[in-house]
Amino acid sequence: MGDRPLVDWEWVFAHLDDLWAATYQHLQLTIIAVVVGLAISAAVSLLIYRDRRFYGPLTGVAGFLYTIPSLALFALLVPLTGLSILTAEIALVSYTLLILIRNIMAGLDGVPLEMREAADGMGFTPWQRLARVDLPLALPVIVAGLRIATVTIIGLVTVAGLIGQGGLGALMIRGFSRSFPTQIYLGAFLTVALALAADAALLLLQRAMTPWLRRASS
Amino acid sequence: MALSGIAPSLHARVGYRSPMSKPARGATVEFQQVTKHYDRREKGPGAVNDLSLTVPTGKICVLVGPSGCGKTTSLKMVNRLIEPTSGRILIDGQDIGGQDPIALRRGIGYVIQQTGLFPHQKVGENVAVVPRLLGWDKKRRRERTDELLSLVGLDPGRYRDRYPSQLSGGERQRVGVARALAVDPPVMLMDEPFGAVDPIVRERLQNEFLRLQEQLAKTILFVTHDIDEAIKMGDLVAVMQRGGILAQFGPPDEILANPVSDFVARFVGADRGLKRLSLARVRDLELLPVVTAREGADAADARARARAAPFQYLLLVDASDRPIGWVDQDSIPSAGLLTEEMAIAMSPLLDRRATLKDALSMIIDAEVVAGIVVDHEGRALGLVTADTIGAAMRDGIVTEAATRNEPPDEASDPDGETDDPDGETATIDRLGAGG
Numbered sequence: 001m002g003d004r005p006l007v008d009w010e011w012v013f014a015h016l017d018d019l020w021a022a023t024y025q026h027l028q029l030t031i032i033a034v035v036v037g038l039a040i041s042a043a044v045s046l047l048i049y050r051d052r053r054f055y056g057p058l059t060g061v062a063g064f065l066y067t068i069p070s071l072a073l074f075a076l077l078v079p080l081t082g083l084s085i086l087t088a089e090i091a092l093v094s095y096t097l098l099i100l101i102r103n104i105m106a107g108l109d110g111v112p113l114e115m116r117e118a119a120d121g122m123g124f125t126p127w128q129r130l131a132r133v134d135l136p137l138a139l140p141v142i143v144a145g146l147r148i149a150t151v152t153i154i155g156l157v158t159v160a161g162l163i164g165q166g167g168l169g170a171l172m173i174r175g176f177s178r179s180f181p182t183q184i185y186l187g188a189f190l191t192v193a194l195a196l197a198a199d200a201a202l203l204l205l206q207r208a209m210t211p212w213l214r215r216a217s218s
Numbered sequence: 219m220a221l222s223g224i225a226p227s228l229h230a231r232v233g234y235r236s237p238m239s240k241p242a243r244g245a246t247v248e249f250q251q252v253t254k255h256y257d258r259r260e261k262g263p264g265a266v267n268d269l270s271l272t273v274p275t276g277k278i279c280v281l282v283g284p285s286g287c288g289k290t291t292s293l294k295m296v297n298r299l300i301e302p303t304s305g306r307i308l309i310d311g312q313d314i315g316g317q318d319p320i321a322l323r324r325g326i327g328y329v330i331q332q333t334g335l336f337p338h339q340k341v342g343e344n345v346a347v348v349p350r351l352l353g354w355d356k357k358r359r360r361e362r363t364d365e366l367l368s369l370v371g372l373d374p375g376r377y378r379d380r381y382p383s384q385l386s387g388g389e390r391q392r393v394g395v396a397r398a399l400a401v402d403p404p405v406m407l408m409d410e411p412f413g414a415v416d417p418i419v420r421e422r423l424q425n426e427f428l429r430l431q432e433q434l435a436k437t438i439l440f441v442t443h444d445i446d447e448a449i450k451m452g453d454l455v456a457v458m459q460r461g462g463i464l465a466q467f468g469p470p471d472e473i474l475a476n477p478v479s480d481f482v483a484r485f486v487g488a489d490r491g492l493k494r495l496s497l498a499r500v501r502d503l504e505l506l507p508v509v510t511a512r513e514g515a516d517a518a519d520a521r522a523r524a525r526a527a528p529f530q531y532l533l534l535v536d537a538s539d540r541p542i543g544w545v546d547q548d549s550i551p552s553a554g555l556l557t558e559e560m561a562i563a564m565s566p567l568l569d570r571r572a573t574l575k576d577a578l579s580m581i582i583d584a585e586v587v588a589g590i591v592v593d594h595e596g597r598a599l600g601l602v603t604a605d606t607i608g609a610a611m612r613d614g615i616v617t618e619a620a621t622r623n624e625p626p627d628e629a630s631d632p633d634g635e636t637d638d639p640d641g642e643t644a645t646i647d648r649l650g651a652g653g
Contacts, residue, residue: 115336117299122323123324123325124320
């Protein structure tokens with residue numbers, strides 16, 4: 001590839017629409033995975049919150065899913081669900097679970113005992129305490145988990161390109177097959193940029209949702 | 219807000235009556251043979267063994283003892299954060315065991331160690347926690363919040379929208395008290411409420427709270443490990459010892475004067491005699507009469523009156539009967555008028571509300587071994603000496619004063635300046651200050 005430039009800018013400017021579409025698709029796949037993962041993790045965490053005995057078994061399952069290599073998981077799922085978005089999302093969601101459940105539980109467990117006792121002693125019902133005391137106080141830790149999960153998924157979505165689900169992974173795969181480095185570099189660059197942007201956005205979201213922490217440090 | 223199943227009497231109490239002038243009075247709290255044991259798996263703050271005691275309406279009962287004595291456990295059984303193994307707790311004669319715990323707790327004020335303020339809620343939201351649980355609308359919550367913040371000495375405009383992390387320790391404790399008072403509960407539970415502040419702030423908060431309690435007359439269970447705080451805050455003190463055993467229960471002076479066991483004696487400390495001094499006030503003493511004469515009065519007459527009195531000195535006062543200084547009766551001229559220059563010494567002036575401890579301290583320091591007791595306008599009422607104080611301690615006047623059942627209305631004057639109806643009018647007569 002000696003005489004070729006690393007990035008063919010002419011190609012880039014000619015394909016801005018395609019690049020944008022791939023990035024957008026990548027983001028979409030990520031958001032679906034994180035949102036569904038968060039919903040499942042919230043439900044699982046609630047179960048654990050109500051009965052601590054579920055913690056070991058449920059995080060065990062999530063931990064097992066987390067250890068399966070993504071390529072292997074896609075390969076295992078394709079016979080069942082085909083080369084579909086469903087296959088991609090099942091795999092992606094399963095990688096969020098361990099991170100999110102662990103962080104939700106760590107956040108809830110980190111609520112100081114005296115806060116719970118104050119809430120109980122003043123007559124909060126268990127649900128009121130969860131919604132108005134435990135969750136707001138656990139929010140920073142939960143959002144921290146959400147950031148890790150999101151960045152992880154943005155990386156993994158590139159692999160979903162292998163099963164034809166588009167995104168920046170597909171861009172890179174085309175680059176490999178055509179030995180066209182511009183697509184590879186650009187795909188990698190945009191993936192990293194997307195991850196950094198998503199991480200920053202979630203951090204800002206967390207700051208906006210926890211004004212008491214911001215004011216304390218100012 | 220679903221409040222079904224709530225006991226009718228409690229429901230009525232929880233209802234807040236506006237404005238502040240008619241707060242709900244306390245209710246009696248009665249422990250009947252209450253025992254709490256923890257089995258090996260269960261973790262808890264300390265067992266309680268066959269606890270029976272009654273806190274009368276409107277009184278502060280302090281549970282005091284070393285750690286692990288079950289004082290906090292006893293407190294938490296009142297709002298059913300901990301359920302007793304056996305025995306009953308009655309509030310106003312009703313067994314709380316049969317009441318919905320959520321409704322019960324909303325009707326009991328609760329102040330915990332480190333105040334337990336929610337860091338993610340502004341001061342106003344923290345104070346309005348229970349009103350919100352009870353479904354009060356926003357306007358009513360806001361009005362009540364502002365009223366309560368003012369009550370505990372915090373300007374609502376300045377503090378309402380701050381977060382707890384932006385407050386000092388003392389301010390947080392005040393907000394904690396305001397929050398517990400939000401729905402005007404008849405009973406309050408306070409678990410080391412002033413524990414997290416430095417001694418100076420603590421003393422101020424204690425004084426403010428006692429003044430507040432004079433108006434509110436809540437029935438309060440108050441937990442502390444500090445015997446001095448117990449003596450200061452308690453109308454009744456329950457000294458508990460390890461194993462959740464009630465070692466002694468009674469008015470603070472009784473516990474100081476007659477500890478029933480070695481444990482209690484050791485716990486209250488070797489200086490219990492001095493501690494008793496802080497329980498009674500100058501107004502509880504029988505004052506020694508003093509001969510007074512106004513500046514510019516006839517010297518011959520004053521000399522005659524002074525010589526007839528047992529005390530060697532004449533107290534010179536100004537036109538408003540405020541003390542100027544002592545005049546030796548031998549140096550009063552046999553004719554002419556009394557002048558300010560004749561005064562040779564002055565005594566410390568003691569407010570009638572001063573504790574005997576403070577009075578004694580001032581007398582010991584003074585050049586004349588007597589303190590002049592003055593009323594709120596600074597007029598001399600009589601004398602106090604170290605001997606008077608010693609005699610009063612021996613005669614048990616302190617116990618009487620400390621256990622006297624004062625009607626709550628008597629002290630409802632907000633600035634606390636009102637003279638007691640049982641004031642020393644007789645002493646004023648004997649002084650003949652007006653003549």
